[in-house]
Amino acid sequence: MELTPSAHVDSFCRDNLPAQADWPEFRFEVPELTYPARLNCAVELLRGSIDRFGPDRPCLVTDAGTWTYGDLARRSDQVAHVLAGDFGLVPGNRVLLRGPNNPWLVATWFAVLKAGGVPVTTMPLLRAREIDDLVELTRPSLIVTDHRFAADLAALEHDVPVLVYGGEYSGDLTARAAGQSGEFAWVDTAADDVALLAPTSGTTGIPKATMHFHRDVLANADTFGRYVLKPTQDDVFTGTPPIGFTFGLGGLVVFPLRFGASTLLIEKASPEELADAVERHHVTVLFTAPTAYKALLASGKAGALAKLRRCVSAGEHLPVATWEEFERATGIRIINGIGGTEMLHIFIAAADDDIRPGSTGRAVPGFEAAVLDDAGNPVPDGTPGRLAVKGPTGCRYLADPRQKTYVHNGWNITGDTYVRDVDGYFWYQARNDDMIVSSGYNIAGPEVEQALLRHPDVLEAAVVGAPDPARGTIVHAFVHLRPGATVAAAALQDFVKQAIAPYKYPRVIDFVTELPKTPSGKIQHYRLREMLAARTR
Incomplete structure (x- = not known):
């Protein structure tokens, strides 16, 4: 597959794409997936809706107020001026974003894309070591962060400029943006230019980043969203x-x-x-x-x-x-x-x-x-x-x-x-x-979890395999009960035996007050396995 000429001055993303022989097969089998060769997804998302419905429709809502589509278009253009003018962002540069779900995070995401940059949007709960790992992986030229997370970045080992928004910081992004023009000459990126680097949520503890094109951002809306x-x-x-x-x-x-x-x-x-x-x-x-x-x-x-x-x-x-x-x-x-x-x-x-x-x-x-x-x-x-x-x-x-x-x-x-x-x-x-695999039986951990979750006193449950000298592996459950609930392990085991085949019941149940999770809410089963392994050392 021959790629369209890139608008990226910084060629890092294309240089680090996997070999095309290792790509999956791509299919574009519904009519909405036909995109022009030149495409900036941020411009298409905003300008497309403004052209159809006008600039005054509500767009981003919070308890503090509402930004219209026109507001988001103007403010993201102003932020793009700051990024390109004050910080020298050139097309293809990566910008690491850090903050909770609020309008300025969204505006900055759009601004990076309009300027031809590549946002690397991170979970706000990540710590300095995890941010360092992503900086090493994605090599951003700038970090833009909500002021409430700025202090954590002081511990970074990598020296990357930091731009803060929403606080009393000198050179705050919102103050810089207010003085800029509300019109920005967006970069005419290729549909197959990399639009974003998406870090995985870390269920294995080893970070990866996936590379998605401008057309990809629209494709999920035009498939799952539309149909x-x-x-x-x-x-x-x-x-x-x-x-x-x-x-x-x-x-x-x-x-x-x-x-x-x-x-x-x-x-x-x-x-x-x-x-x-x-x-x-x-x-x-x-x-x-x-x-x-x-x-x-x-x-x-x-x-x-x-x-x-x-x-x-x-x-x-x-x-x-x-x-x-x-x-x-x-x-x-x-x-x-x-x-x-x-x-x-x-x-x-x-x-x-x-x-x-x-x-x-x-x-x-x-x-x-x-x-x-x-x-x-x-x-x-x-x-x-x-x-x-x-x-x-x-x-x-x-x-x-x-x-x-x-x-x-x-x-x-x-x-x-x-x-x-x-x-x-x-x-x-x-x-x-x-x-x-326990005594030769294949047991799906999630099936046991679902059986436990049917009990009225169980709020959360996670199941992993634990080494056992007699059976090779046994089902080991970690159970988080509802507040104020008390139930014996034997009662839960009997409950599971009534719900699914008895050989699948958890031989051991640990009651816990919380389960380890990624910032996106996935239970980290690997950490439970590590916990069990540490007990046997």
């Missing part, structure tokens, strides 16, 4: 995932702006606060993780969710018990989906009457999904195997040998074990490394 989510310009989006997580970037920025809707940006919220915000701002589309949906129900605030028409769950598997409980309480059928940083967003999902509770759904229009054996051959329907996917987006790791592991024979191999049924629905079994 499954089906938003309108009157929708109000909100959610809890950070914009530094591609689930949040799509759900809170790209999708609403692609369709002229508005988005409520929430920096941090308890389940009760989230429900109140949904009610107060008449939110209609909610993006969050399975644990958050369960917590919303536990908060007793189901009545505040009455205006919602779409709820989307991703980041980890949605237990069928949570799906059923949420539908009973609210009448809303959660759209379950699987995506990934490597694919940018969701590629298997179902909505409305197409949903089969417990299933992740079917391949989103524009994508093809299959279940393969270890040799890369399709397995019969009903047989567990490795989930593989092709579509308009796909894995391109930044200078990482794991590219050859993730991509095989043109397929993106997600690392999940799935079963496909005869109707094309995909049913999650486990992460490939979460299959537990």
